[in-house]
Amino acid sequence: MRLIPDGTRYYQPKDETWREDLRGKLERVLHSWGFDPVQTPSLEVFNPVHPQADKAFKLVDRDGSVLMLRGEYTTSIANLVHGMPEPTYPVRLRYSGTLWVRTRDAELGRQREYTQVGGELLGVSTTQADAEILSVALECLDAVGFPQAAVEIGHPGFVKAVLASTELEETAIQALRTAIHRKNAPELQALLETYKIKGSTREAVLQLLDLYGGVDVLKEAAGIAHSQAAKAALENVRLVAAELPPERFLFDLGIARAWDYYTGVIFQAYTPDFGQPLCGGGRYDVGLPAVGFAVGLERVMTALGEAPNLVPAFAIATSNRIAKVFRTQGKRIVQAWTNNQAELEEAAKAWGVPYLLLENYAIRLADGTKIDLEHL
Amino acid sequence: MTPLTIAIPSGERSKTFALTCLRKAGLVIPELEQSRSLQFDFPDVTLLLVKDPDVPVYVDVGVADCGIVGKDWILEAARDTYEPVDLGGNNYRFSLIRVAGSTNRIERIATRYPRATRVFLRERGISADVIALNGKIELAALTGLADAIVDIVETGRTLTENGLIENEILMQLSTRFIVNRAALKLKASRLRELIHCLAK
Numbered sequence: 001m002r003l004i005p006d007g008t009r010y011y012q013p014k015d016e017t018w019r020e021d022l023r024g025k026l027e028r029v030l031h032s033w034g035f036d037p038v039q040t041p042s043l044e045v046f047n048p049v050h051p052q053a054d055k056a057f058k059l060v061d062r063d064g065s066v067l068m069l070r071g072e073y074t075t076s077i078a079n080l081v082h083g084m085p086e087p088t089y090p091v092r093l094r095y096s097g098t099l100w101v102r103t104r105d106a107e108l109g110r111q112r113e114y115t116q117v118g119g120e121l122l123g124v125s126t127t128q129a130d131a132e133i134l135s136v137a138l139e140c141l142d143a144v145g146f147p148q149a150a151v152e153i154g155h156p157g158f159v160k161a162v163l164a165s166t167e168l169e170e171t172a173i174q175a176l177r178t179a180i181h182r183k184n185a186p187e188l189q190a191l192l193e194t195y196k197i198k199g200s201t202r203e204a205v206l207q208l209l210d211l212y213g214g215v216d217v218l219k220e221a222a223g224i225a226h227s228q229a230a231k232a233a234l235e236n237v238r239l240v241a242a243e244l245p246p247e248r249f250l251f252d253l254g255i256a257r258a259w260d261y262y263t264g265v266i267f268q269a270y271t272p273d274f275g276q277p278l279c280g281g282g283r284y285d286v287g288l289p290a291v292g293f294a295v296g297l298e299r300v301m302t303a304l305g306e307a308p309n310l311v312p313a314f315a316i317a318t319s320n321r322i323a324k325v326f327r328t329q330g331k332r333i334v335q336a337w338t339n340n341q342a343e344l345e346e347a348a349k350a351w352g353v354p355y356l357l358l359e360n361y362a363i364r365l366a367d368g369t370k371i372d373l374e375h376l
Numbered sequence: 377m378t379p380l381t382i383a384i385p386s387g388e389r390s391k392t393f394a395l396t397c398l399r400k401a402g403l404v405i406p407e408l409e410q411s412r413s414l415q416f417d418f419p420d421v422t423l424l425l426v427k428d429p430d431v432p433v434y435v436d437v438g439v440a441d442c443g444i445v446g447k448d449w450i451l452e453a454a455r456d457t458y459e460p461v462d463l464g465g466n467n468y469r470f471s472l473i474r475v476a477g478s479t480n481r482i483e484r485i486a487t488r489y490p491r492a493t494r495v496f497l498r499e500r501g502i503s504a505d506v507i508a509l510n511g512k513i514e515l516a517a518l519t520g521l522a523d524a525i526v527d528i529v530e531t532g533r534t535l536t537e538n539g540l541i542e543n544e545i546l547m548q549l550s551t552r553f554i555v556n557r558a559a560l561k562l563k564a565s566r567l568r569e570l571i572h573c574l575a576k
Contacts, residue, residue, distance in 0.1 A: 062421050108437045152561055183560075185575065186462035250561055270558040275438010277558065340421070 007112030009102065009298075018307040019115075019297065025143045026117040026295055027096055033136050035094035035119045040076040042098065043067050046090055050075060051261060055103045071099040073291060074284070077120050081288060089123025109302045111278045118294030125289035127236065130265050131243035131295075137293045138248055141269055147277060150248055150273040152212075154238050154255030156262055158221065161229035162204055166197050173240070176205065179258040183209045211253035215246050221253045240265050264291070274303040314316050315355035315362065316348050322357050322373065333357070377420045378566045383434040383443035385412075386425040388424050394444040403575035432457060434555060441559035442567065447549040448528050451492040452484040454519060458555040461574045465551035470496070473542040475517050486516035487526040495547050496526065514538045 005011065011019060012218075027037075044068060046058060052071030059067045070076065072097050081091060096117040104112050119136055121129050134151060141149040159180055161239065162174050172195050179188040186207065192202050204224035211217050218238055225231045234253070241249060255266060264283030271278060278300055281293025301307070314331040317323035318341075323333040334353065336344055341356070348356055348365050356363040362371045384394040391408075391485050399405055403421055414422040424440055431445035432453035446474060448470060450459065470492070472485075482504050487493045490508040496503055507522055516522045528549060529535065529542060560567050 050554045107433075108439070110437075150562065183458040183460045183555075185460055187459075210560060213568075250564075254562065270562055272562055275436075275441070275558045 005112065007101075007110070008107030009111065009113070013311050015301075015307050017310055018340070019301065022144050022300060023096060023115070023117055023297055024295075025197075026140050026297070027094065029140045029143050030094040030119045030136060033092070033132070033139075035092040035136075038077065038080055038093045039094055040070065040080060040095070041072060044070055044076065052101075055101050057102045059102050069098055070097070071101060072139050072169075073097070073099070073116060073118060073294065074120065074290075078288060078290065079124075079138070081122055081270065086121070090129065091122045092119065093122065094119045109274075109299045111298050113301070115297035116294040117297055118279075118292060120290055121293035122288055122290040124286050125264070125283070125291075126153040126177050127239040128243060130240045133243060133281060133291045133293050134240065134249075134267060137267070137269060137295070140295055141271070141278060144295075146269075146271045146278065146300075147267050150250050151267050151269045152250040152252055153237060153241065153263050153265055153267045154252045155266070156255055156257065156259035157233035158225070158230055158253045159208055159256045160259045161227050161233055162208060162224060163207045164229065165201055165227055166195070166205065168195055168197070177259075180205075180208050180254055183254065185209055189355055208254040208256075210345075212251065214250065215241065217251040217253060220327055237265055267293070271303055276303075276305060307349060311353075312352040314353070315357045316344050316353055317357035319357065320361045322359065326357065326376075378563045379420055379422065380563065380566060380570070381422040381440045382422065382443065383424045383431045383440035383445075383476050385428045385445060386399060386518050387428065387430060390428065390444075390446070390551070391425065393465050395461075397444065397551075397553075397574060401570055401576075402463060402569070414452060429453060435554050435556050438556045438558060440556065442555040442570075444486045444551060444553055446528075446551050447547075448489060448492070450552055450554065451495070451547075454491060454514045456557065458485045459552050459561055460571045461553035462557060463551040463574060464555055466530060468549050470524055470526065470549060471542040471545040472496075472524055472546060473514075473517060473529070473535060473540050473561065474524045474543045476539050476541045480522070480523060484522040485524050485526055486513055486522035488513060493526045516541060 003196055039155065043059070047053060056068035056071045059069070061067050077093060077095065081087065099114055099116055101112050104110055106112055119133065121133055138151055159177065163176055175191055176188065179191055188206060192205060197205065207224050211221050218234065218241070221234050225234045237251065258266070261284060262282040263285045266282030268277035268280040276299060279293055279295040283291040312327065313334045316334045316336055318336040323335060326333050338344065344356055345365060356365060356366060362376055364371055381476060382398065385391055395405060397542040405418060405421060408416055414425050417459045424434060426434060428445055428449045432450055432455040435442040435443040435457050436455035444463065482502065484505045484507055485493060485547060486507040486509050488509060488511065490506045493506050507516065509516060513525045513527045514534060518538060524543065526546065535542065553571070555567060
């Protein structure tokens with residue numbers, strides 16, 4: 001095989017069939033919830049403020065300007081919606097396609113060229129819309145074979161609000177945020193000491209590290225939600241959770257990532273014994289309100305394990321006419337490529353194809369018996 | 377009980393320290409046989425013995441649920457794991473080291489920690505080339521391969537014996553307990569208890 005870049009793959013028929021099947025299952029779930037398909041260009045104009053700008057593969061266009069390979073769908077889909085002629089909101093869109101990350105190391109469950117299948121619900125900002133996206137995400141995971149997957153819900157605005165109550169300046173807030181993101185208790189304590197944060201504010205910040213688990217977390221969080229912003233963030237999570245079956249959902253009110261990007265709930269889904277999220281998403285009401293999620297297709301494949309065996313074709317046919325009859329019945333029929341019947345039988349056995357179709361009868365290759373075509 | 381997979385350093389001293397911490401925290405881990413095994417399976421715990429710099433990799437990717445490793449290797453790996461407990465252990469530090477008496481501008485720094493070194497340099501506004509080496513770093517400064525080195529220092533005895541001095545202490549270090557992001561949530565009750573016991 002020729003050399004290919006790190007973190008890219010050749011997909012052999014067995015794996016590609018599986019990939020296509022899983023992708024179809026995800027797309028059908030989204031479709032059944034009323035999400036319409038869209039596609040965006042793989043080549044985008046380089047934009048230094050794009051969230052993936054630093055991580056993207058860059059190319060040079062014919063006029064010398066810089067292009068980048070699509071690194072995520074959300075930004076591009078927002079642009080696509082701006083170009084819609086008078087949409088009736090909410091708009092439900094789904095996408096499925098390849099993304100590229102230049103800066104990532106290729107590792108277990110992490111490719112540099114990978115596929116996302118996802119959905120976006122745009123134009124409304126309601127807790128029902130958030131809950132809908134969470135429900136679709138969960139149904140997607142069920143459809144591809146993760147009945148034990150759990151979705152963890154958080155709200156970066158909660159940590160942001162609790163940290164705001166320290167009244168520290170931005171660099172100090174960022175230092176606290178990093179420690180909280182890593183649930184690094186000793187470092188957080190040391191920072192609070194340095195910044196002379198004491199009393200109930202100190203206790204509240206420290207408690208952020210422990211606000212993960214089942215629905216009880218919301219009650220614990222209420223104990224430290226003093227500011228309006230903290231109360232609002234928590235109430236948002238509570239209302240979304242109230243729309244969902246509790247047994248499949250977890251909470252972490254100590255999520256401190258991406259608070260300048262996500263403006264509402266964020267979530268990730270995990271399945272037992274696989275250490276990486278299978279899907280993720282959240283609400284970002286910047287300009288047009290929107291909530292969305294995406295499933296990483298190749299990561300799903302890694303978490304599931306081995307591809308199932310290929311299903312062989314139904315038969316090899318020597319006659320065009322007969323082949324066509326069976327194909328219209330939905331059967332996969334391979335065309336004969338030679339008049340040598342022995343060669344056809346040998347190939348059929350190697351592929352696991354059960355029948356050879358001749359002009360007037362079929363041969364069942366397992367035992368060599370002749371069968372009437374109408375009895376197949 | 378939910379089984380846990382824990383990555384610990386294979387080096388004798390770090391391994392002993394990690395095992396002591398885990399046993400003190402209540403995990404039942406029998407004596408490891410002296411063998412070439414890299415993996416030890418006990419009823420509730422699987423131990424993976426790996427090189428120090430690889431502990432954060434196993435934990436981040438999720439092959440291990442959690443691990444024990446020095447802060448130096450956590451900084452160098454720059455992996456997105458949780459880091460809930462400072463286990464203490466040996467008192468050591470990251471230092472910038474030079475040949476005693478040298479005053480020339482630092483243009484080349486040799487280190488086993490190129491990524492962490494670049495971060496230290498950026499924070500201090502220093503531009504210098506970073507040369508990644510794999511050990512016996514002192515020699516780089518003594519032979520002029522580099523103007524300075526960044527390495528961990530414990531007692532400083534090796535430095536003194538070689539005519540080197542600690543120019544600047546960059547950071548105090550210790551051994552940490554790190555946890556995979558998904559594992560903390562999916563094995564919450566077991567890991568929460570372990571974190572609680574390790575932090576005591």
